[in-house]
Amino acid sequence: GAVVSQHPSRVICKSGTSVKIECRSLDFQATTMFWYRQFPKQSLMLMATSNEGSKATYEQGVEKDKFLINHASLTLSTLTVTSAHPEDSSFYICSAIFSSGGWDTQYFGPGTRLTVL
Amino acid sequence: GDSVTQMEGPVTLSEEAFLTINCTYTATGYPSLFWYVQYPGEGLQLLLKATKADDKGSNKGFEATYRKETTSFHLEKGSVQVSDSAVYFCALRFSGGYNKLIFGAGTRLAVHP
Numbered sequence: 001g002a003v004v005s006q007h008p009s010r011v012i013c014k015s016g017t018s019v020k021i022e023c024r025s026l027d028f029q030a031t032t033m034f035w036y037r038q039f040p041k042q043s044l045m046l047m048a049t050s051n052e053g054s055k056a057t058y059e060q061g062v063e064k065d066k067f068l069i070n071h072a073s074l075t076l077s078t079l080t081v082t083s084a085h086p087e088d089s090s091f092y093i094c095s096a097i098f099s100s101g102g103w104d105t106q107y108f109g110p111g112t113r114l115t116v117l
Numbered sequence: 118g119d120s121v122t123q124m125e126g127p128v129t130l131s132e133e134a135f136l137t138i139n140c141t142y143t144a145t146g147y148p149s150l151f152w153y154v155q156y157p158g159e160g161l162q163l164l165l166k167a168t169k170a171d172d173k174g175s176n177k178g179f180e181a182t183y184r185k186e187t188t189s190f191h192l193e194k195g196s197v198q199v200s201d202s203a204v205y206f207c208a209l210r211f212s213g214g215y216n217k218l219i220f221g222a223g224t225r226l227a228v229h230p
Contacts (some may be wrong), residue, residue: 004160030218041205043220044161093160097216098179103218108153 002028002098006109013084014117021079021112023094029074030096034106035067038091050077084116119144123203123207123221128199130228138192139226140207148209150174150183150190151218155204164192164205197228 003026013019023033031052036044048069049057056069066088068080077096081088091113095106124139142148149168153161165174170185179194192209207221 006160034217041223041225043222044218046217046219049217095161105163106216106218108162110158110160 002026002105002107003094004094004096004107004109006092006094006112008112009110010113011041012114012115012117015085016083017037018080019084021081021092021094021114023077023079023096024094024105024111025098028096028098030077030098031074032097033071033077033111034095035069035077035079036093036095038093038111040091044093047079081114082112086116088111089116119148119211119219120200121209121219123224124204125222126204126225128224128226128227132199132230133196133214134228136192136194136201136226138184138193138205138207138226140188140190140221142188142190142207144188144209144211146211147199148211150181151208151210152179152181152190152192153206153208155206155223157203161206161214163208179200197226199228201230213223 005024007022033050035047037101038044047062049094050069050071050073052071058064095108118223120143122141137179151166152164154164162199167177167183173182174210181192204223208218
C-alpha cells in the first residue's frame with residue numbers, strides 16, 4: 001500500500017523555539033495532505049488541509065501564524081510550530097490522499113511526538 | 118454538525134472472545150464510514166470501509182455493516198487475538214467534505230492470552 005513517512009518521530013525543544021515536521025508520501029504523489037493533532041488517549045483533531053501549490057486551509061480555532069504549513073511539492077508537506085510552548089506538546093500526525101480507481105484513500109504517517117520544555 | 122460517537126474503552130477481552138465496538142454517527146448527508154486501527158507507537162491504518170447503506174466492510178476477520186436506519190457502523194470480530202490489541206477509531210467522510218475525516222474518540226482494546 002501507499003506509504004507516508006514523517007520526520008522526526010520525536011522532538012524535544014525549549015519553549016520559544018520553532019520546530020519543523022516533515023510529511024512525505026514515499027511512493028505516490030499527493031496534492032492534498034492533512035495535519036492532525038492527537039492528545040493523549042484522545043482522538044485525532046484535524047488542524048489543517050495542505051494543498052500543493054496553494055495556501056493551507058485551517059480548521060476553526062487553529063492559529064495559522066503559529067502552525068505554518070508549506071506544501072511545496074507533490075510529495076512533501078511541512079508543519080512548523082513557531083514559538084512553541086508547553087501546551088503545544090502533542091502527537092502530530094499527517095496523512096496524504098492517494099487516488100486510485102476513482103477512490104481517494106487517506107494514508108497516515110506514523111506521527112511525530114513533540115515535547116516542549 | 119457531523120460527528121462520530123464510539124463506545125468508551127478500554128475493552129478487555131480474553132483471546133478468542135467475540136468483539137463488538139459500537140459506533141454511531143450523525144451526518145446531514147450520506148457519508149462513507151471507516152474503521153482505522155492504531156497499534157502502539159504507530160500511525161493509523163485503514164482497517165475497513167463502507168461507502169453506502171447496507172455495505173459490509175471486512176478485513177483481517179473484522180467486519181462492520183453500514184446501517185443507515187440506525188446510523189451505526191459497529192465493528193465486530195468473532196475471535197480476537199493478542200495481536201489485535203490496539204486503539205480502534207471509527208470515522209466518517211462526508212461526500213462533499215473534500216476528503217475530510219471526522220473521527221470518534223477511539224476505543225482501546227486489550228486482549229489477554
